[in-house]
Amino acid sequence: MRSNYVLLIALAIVLVVSQGVGSLNHYYLQILMYIGFNIILATSLNLINGFTGQFSLGHAGFMGIGAYSAAIISTYLTTHGFGADGAMGSVVLMVSLIVAGFVAALAGLAVGYPSLRLKGDYLAIVTLGFNEIIRVIIQNVDFKIDGVDYVGGARGFTVPKLTTFAWTFSIVVVVVWVIENLINSTYGRGFLAVRDDEVAAEAMGVNTTKFKVRAFVIGAFFAGIGGGLFGHFIQYINPDSFTFLKSIEIVVMVILGGMGSTPGVIIAAIVLTILPEALREIDQYRMIVYSLLLIILMIMRPQGLFGTESMKRRAKRRAENKPATAASA
């Protein structure tokens, strides 16, 4: 019950704040919106990578599918008598986002099933491959309905502007709330069990296959919605926005924040969105700093800045430390 109040309060805050952002400088508003999209993408990837322990490198693919599906629906609706502003715009946006979520979830199902047989680095490469396949397919799709361009292949796709601050951050709040509640529910412990020890989870009656696929489907659903919001904000999408480098960017947020820590991942998403803006002058060094950060983090603190160790790893570390302390005593 308590978490329901938190949800309502958070939504109320978003609505109040959204009244004020209209006066904000366009540049700051854009950074704020990007923070919102990145939080949605990073927390949803965290469900797959952090909580379920399945290393996916294809989140931008789901995001791309969502962005394109949403854009197709909204372009169709707005050219067939629906308005793009006010209440009508919100209805169009909602319909588009829901469709985007479901299409992306379907893709998540398609990726999740074959990759069940794969672990660790193989899974990472296969999801990366799916990401590239999705991008190449989008690049080759180009069709017209009633003289209006859809998808547009490599040329890109112009999308009506529908995303607003209030919608973005309401969805951010809902996504975070859903994932947190899911993980902290009895049911959601299954995800953590799969990550911590698959064999033990199986022995305890957790259907590991189902949990892995569910993680992919739910993660992809939210990534699709995030992609839809992104597309309707920047108003122009092309396949190059959804390469595996974008996936890696989201993965870096999850790893930096700490796999399996929602607050950590949110903070990382905020920091990694603002940081490049603050470092505009030394932009060429940005990715070098990122990559060094990754390497050093993995050597010094593999669980990320805010992450918690899994039960298994903690037990292993204790077991390793024990003889050492005994010897020193």
Next chain:
Amino acid sequence: MSQILQQLVNGISLGAIYALIALGYTMIYGVLRFINFAHGDVFMVGAFMGYYASTWVSKIAPIGTVPAAILVFLISMTICAVLGATIEFLAYRPLRSRPKLTVLITAIGVSLFLEYLGQLPAVFGPDPRGFPAIISSKPIIQSTLLTLNVVQVVVIGVSLMLMFVLRIVVMRTKIGTAMRAVSFNQQAASLMGINISMIITFTFAVGSALAAAGGILYASQYPSIDPLMGIMPGLKAFVAAVLGGIGNIPGAALGGFIIGIVETFVAGTFLSTYRDAIVFAILILILIFKPSGLLGQKEIEKV
């Protein structure tokens, strides 16, 4: 008919380069059981080192001659061998007992580091550069049936020779035997008195040198180099290694040729815009239906 023959030759020469890169992946996987994501970027560094070496070598020997080409290869391969060993020492060695995922993330970090460091104007710069013609591109055979360039012959010849040398090293020398022992059972090998760290360093050095040779050959065939050129060939070579059975050296060579031929044939049809996607589709199919690859041995998971 002539087109099929031509595509086959093109495919084999592209496949030979993939095979060289795939050998590095598979050897490193053999000893460390992880995918060295940065391997494609070592390939890129190899091409750039070839570029700089040829400027330097041109002061001693005219570019386009055999000694000059050999010198360029040796310089670039040596530098990359050192680079590979250094990467292993600084980034992967501290993580040897850690979960595989940690090492994978580090490898992604190393890969991004090399790509973006290379893009700095002070290092290689972000713009593509023309690669000097250290191997002439004059046609040997030119007929209606087939055009065969010197580059293609050299690419195939050098690749086959390097594979042959590697085969000798791995199968006939003491260090090669040690490498096989480490990939078979690390703990037992170390009990037999094999210096594991030394073997791993050696494997990285050899794999990186092969990648460097691949880089120069690739740049001679497609003479434009830039710091991101390693991503796609690297991924495709990885697919080749998996297709052949990762950890299996002849498998990697076979996989490289298959991927090269498939890619050139696809590029020659109406599906040409899908050429990058096809390779990944092959990877997904092979991992679903025969995860151990064409020549690999099935690994049994013990609980």
